Amino acid sequence: MTTLTSRSFHPHDSVGERVSYALLHDDGRPRSFWMRPHIAPFKREMDALWANDLDPELSETEYDDFRSQLHELMVKARQGTVKLSGDRPDGKVIDRTKFIIELRPILQRGTAFGRKLRELRLYLAEPQLVPHGLLGLHLATKEASDDGYDEQDASIDEAVERAYDWQR
Amino acid sequence: MNSNVSRHHSRLPEARDMRAFAAQCNVESQSGLMETLVAATEDSGTTLEDVATRLGADATLVKSMLNGERDTNLNELRMLASALGVVVDYRVVPASFEWHRREQDRLAARASRVLRHTTYGLADPDAIRAALRVGGDDALHV
Numbered sequence: 001m002t003t004l005t006s007r008s009f010h011p012h013d014s015v016g017e018r019v020s021y022a023l024l025h026d027d028g029r030p031r032s033f034w035m036r037p038h039i040a041p042f043k044r045e046m047d048a049l050w051a052n053d054l055d056p057e058l059s060e061t062e063y064d065d066f067r068s069q070l071h072e073l074m075v076k077a078r079q080g081t082v083k084l085s086g087d088r089p090d091g092k093v094i095d096r097t098k099f100i101i102e103l104r105p106i107l108q109r110g111t112a113f114g115r116k117l118r119e120l121r122l123y124l125a126e127p128q129l130v131p132h133g134l135l136g137l138h139l140a141t142k143e144a145s146d147d148g149y150d151e152q153d154a155s156i157d158e159a160v161e162r163a164y165d166w167q168r
Numbered sequence: 169m170n171s172n173v174s175r176h177h178s179r180l181p182e183a184r185d186m187r188a189f190a191a192q193c194n195v196e197s198q199s200g201l202m203e204t205l206v207a208a209t210e211d212s213g214t215t216l217e218d219v220a221t222r223l224g225a226d227a228t229l230v231k232s233m234l235n236g237e238r239d240t241n242l243n244e245l246r247m248l249a250s251a252l253g254v255v256v257d258y259r260v261v262p263a264s265f266e267w268h269r270r271e272q273d274r275l276a277a278r279a280s281r282v283l284r285h286t287t288y289g290l291a292d293p294d295a296i297r298a299a300l301r302v303g304g305d306d307a308l309h310v
Contacts, residue, residue: 058224060221060222060251061247064250065247065250111241111243112225112244113226113229114226
């Protein structure tokens with residue numbers, strides 16, 4: 001007998017609103033919050049970033065830089081001040097998924113010190129089931145050039161699968 | 169090097185601790201920016217090998233950049249500053265200069281804007297780590 005399982009994720013109606021449009025409590029605190037507990041593999045990736053162990057191609061300096069920038073972006077997401085369009089956006093809604101949002105530390109494309117650079121991406125979603133919740137899904141790196149698109153697609157697929165697993 | 173650079177360094181007692189070292193400077197040209205980084209390397213007491221290790225780069229290559237024998241791109245300038253714990257505070261440049269609008273300084277203006285992000289690298293790493301990793305709804309109140 002074949003068992004059919006539903007693989008879906010139900011996002012907040014207006015995807016991106018929680019991270020980019022500040023909704024505040026009466027006392028001024030932001031309504032959005034990062035959900036706990038983290039999805040286990042996402043937490044492992046965050047721990048790896050802090051242990052300089054996410055990507056062997058990153059230097060100590062790049063780890064420092066990415067940590068500080070990611071921290072800033074996560075705070076902005078919570079405050080609803082992420083810029084999702086225009087000049088130098090902080091992130092975007094991934095078109096092909098319609099519900100995955102990526103946060104991107106500042107672009108550093110090209111090379112440095114004779115090697116190709118890597119970029120960091122944090123993928124998250126805004127589940128309808130948890131009002132104002134921000135669900136961290138995946139933290140990944142990719143090559144900082146057009147050659148990095150395959151890696152990026154694989155990371156987005158992984159984020160989608162984790163969202164489906166969470167919804168189940 | 170461009171001599172038209174004003175630079176204010178703090179020679180802190182803890183300057184040998186690379187993470188605690190900070191330099192503030194007015195950046196008026198790209199060469200001035202590099203001059204500042206060279207000075208920061210000397211002031212911090214950090215060895216070239218240490219800097220190269222932090223950058224994941226060859227020490228000879230880093231040395232040639234600091235000597236001005238090899239051109240650096242914006243990524244390299246930014247990473248070099250980050251490795252040295254340098255804060256480039258472009259906000260102290262008087263607005264009336266409008267130096268960032270001058271063609272010859274456009275690159276330096278971009279660099280200083282990008283370098284500003286290294287400021288955050290000097291935040292207390294333990295506090296950031298705690299904010300992101302410790303549980304609770306208030307974990308990201310920073």
